[in-house]
Amino acid sequence: MQKYEDYVLDPNGNVMEGVSVTIADQDGTTTIYSDDGVTPIDPAVVQTDELGKFWFYGPNGRYDLSLQGGGIVPDTRDDIILYDDADDATSPSIFPDPLVALNRLRVNSGGTAYEFADVDASEVVFTPTGGNATDAGSRLDLRPHQADFDAAPDQSYYDACIAIKSANHYPNQGANIERIPDRLFVGDAIYSDGQYTTPVTGLNDWYSDYAISTGAYTSSPVILSTMAVCTLEGAPASANAGLFAAQSLSGTSSTFNAIGVIGIGVNNCPATHTTRAMGGYFEGHKVFDTSGTGTRGITVDIIVETGSTEQQGYPYQQTTTSAINLGAGGEHTISAHSVNPGSAININNNNTAFRRGIVFGSDSIEGWDGSTVTDIASAIVMSYNHSINWYNSTNGTVGTLACTNDNATVHCEMRFTDTGISYFTDSDTIFKLIYTASAENHFTMTPGASGVSPILSAAGSIDTDVDIRLIPKGAGVTRTSILSITDGVTAPAAVVGQARIYVNSSNGDLEVIFGDGTTKTIVVDT
Numbered sequence: 001m002q003k004y005e006d007y008v009l010d011p012n013g014n015v016m017e018g019v020s021v022t023i024a025d026q027d028g029t030t031t032i033y034s035d036d037g038v039t040p041i042d043p044a045v046v047q048t049d050e051l052g053k054f055w056f057y058g059p060n061g062r063y064d065l066s067l068q069g070g071g072i073v074p075d076t077r078d079d080i081i082l083y084d085d086a087d088d089a090t091s092p093s094i095f096p097d098p099l100v101a102l103n104r105l106r107v108n109s110g111g112t113a114y115e116f117a118d119v120d121a122s123e124v125v126f127t128p129t130g131g132n133a134t135d136a137g138s139r140l141d142l143r144p145h146q147a148d149f150d151a152a153p154d155q156s157y158y159d160a161c162i163a164i165k166s167a168n169h170y171p172n173q174g175a176n177i178e179r180i181p182d183r184l185f186v187g188d189a190i191y192s193d194g195q196y197t198t199p200v201t202g203l204n205d206w207y208s209d210y211a212i213s214t215g216a217y218t219s220s221p222v223i224l225s226t227m228a229v230c231t232l233e234g235a236p237a238s239a240n241a242g243l244f245a246a247q248s249l250s251g252t253s254s255t256f257n258a259i260g261v262i263g264i265g266v267n268n269c270p271a272t273h274t275t276r277a278m279g280g281y282f283e284g285h286k287v288f289d290t291s292g293t294g295t296r297g298i299t300v301d302i303i304v305e306t307g308s309t310e311q312q313g314y315p316y317q318q319t320t321t322s323a324i325n326l327g328a329g330g331e332h333t334i335s336a337h338s339v340n341p342g343s344a345i346n347i348n349n350n351n352t353a354f355r356r357g358i359v360f361g362s363d364s365i366e367g368w369d370g371s372t373v374t375d376i377a378s379a380i381v382m383s384y385n386h387s388i389n390w391y392n393s394t395n396g397t398v399g400t401l402a403c404t405n406d407n408a409t410v411h412c413e414m415r416f417t418d419t420g421i422s423y424f425t426d427s428d429t430i431f432k433l434i435y436t437a438s439a440e441n442h443f444t445m446t447p448g449a450s451g452v453s454p455i456l457s458a459a460g461s462i463d464t465d466v467d468i469r470l471i472p473k474g475a476g477v478t479r480t481s482i483l484s485i486t487d488g489v490t491a492p493a494a495v496v497g498q499a500r501i502y503v504n505s506s507n508g509d510l511e512v513i514f515g516d517g518t519t520k521t522i523v524v525d526t
Contacts, residue, residue: 001037002084005055006077008048008067013266015052019070020045026062026079033057058082189230205230300324315383441466485510491519 008016023044024030030044036057048054048070065077189205207230229243247258267277286295302323304310310321326344347357362368365377387402405412413424423431441460448454458466470478488505494517501512501522508525 001033001057001059002082003036003055003057004063004080004082005053007052008054008070008072009052009268010072013268015048015050015268016070016072017048017050017052019048019052019054019067019072021048021054022066022068023056023058024064024066025058026064030063031059060084186227186229189228312378313381315381443468 008019008021010016023032023046032041032044033039033056034041037059041056044056046054046056060083061081063080063082065080066074067076068074189207245260247260263280265277265279267275269275282298284295284297300323302321304321311317313322328341328344329338347354360379365379367377370376382403384403384406387400389397390399392398403412409426411424411426413427415422415424418435419432420435421433422429440462441458444455444457444459446455446457456468458468460466472478485501485503487503488508489502491504491506491511492500492502492513494500494513494515496515499512499514501510503509504511509521510523510525511519511521513519
């Protein structure tokens, strides 16, 4: 007895409740059950639940389903195959007709060749015919029979692929392929059959055992996917991909894209659910702290072949090739997809924190060695009216670095050099902050409200008295439209090499004191 379960969704992916599903066995005798062969369902009709799900149990056979009601357009799902090898090891009626029509097939599995023989047009049996070292391996190999089985395949020597729709179990005879009602497992993943409820070391696929041993998971199996590929533990280095997909544009219509892998996650669960939909999920596990080894959650590489032309990417003229391209909207134009996503890249603490956010390799961006016109590499490129913002824990903006300049002739730049910080406008220096070893005294700039002058003052945590010095270059002078001196101060001390002007608070006179201590009166207070 085998269980079949499926879902009914509308074209937008919404679950459909209350749909009637009528089951009919193609041999004309329909008997289905609500459990493993104990409680029959008569008539053979089931309903979808609040999640759009329906299920039933049935003996080995081929079934047709008819769906109607519940707000859907009537539909059919034909040729559903149920097969449980525990009930019937041969079950010839479940195999698609092309298999029988081929008359004779050999199956190479685990180093042993098996032969399909059409006995009386009503059954197909396995007949061991001896090993075949050339074609031995962990795979299921179905091919039309030839006189010389070891000969290299020609145009007529092809694999016969059987598309089992549901609820079939391939006996594991070294092929490492297993199918249960809603899953297909290949390789060591076949041991994850969804039956284990507690950790059982040695009865799971190698990855489940590994994950349980690390404490990352407390139940098994870990692999519970619609399709799972798990290469053999300790496989040779050449077998470095559990799943490989490739697509080419050669010979295809110009209206199609070449896409190696597509992953789509649809979150159409009720609002009370806390689960998330993900188009893809990847993990990289670092186990040994060996020098020179690396671990990546995901690596994306891009190749531009020699002879191809490639330009730098600009915000208003984006490049045609990129290692990663993030798009929003899925190219849909209907209003249901018009809401802007929250962010393009989101970095989370998923029980551990990253030590760095984004790291650029020292030679990863063109121009790092000063070989470009601008003599620096452009690590991040944005259009004007974009900013970098900092927020506090209540989502309040606490810092912003922004550019609103749309005039390319007024190029503004701040550059950190080995001598300090330089500010440029159109490559012309406008201001520099020079590095000084063991600097203590510094400027403080304080803006003023309306009617109040801004203040440029000297500060420092050690010296009590700190001067402000304005030094012209060469024979240049310090100029000001109006010189304002505080009225009435205590006569300052002499400083070698300086002449200090002040208004003496004791007599009100404008005086000057020279570096040798000599005092002269400039203007007498009358």
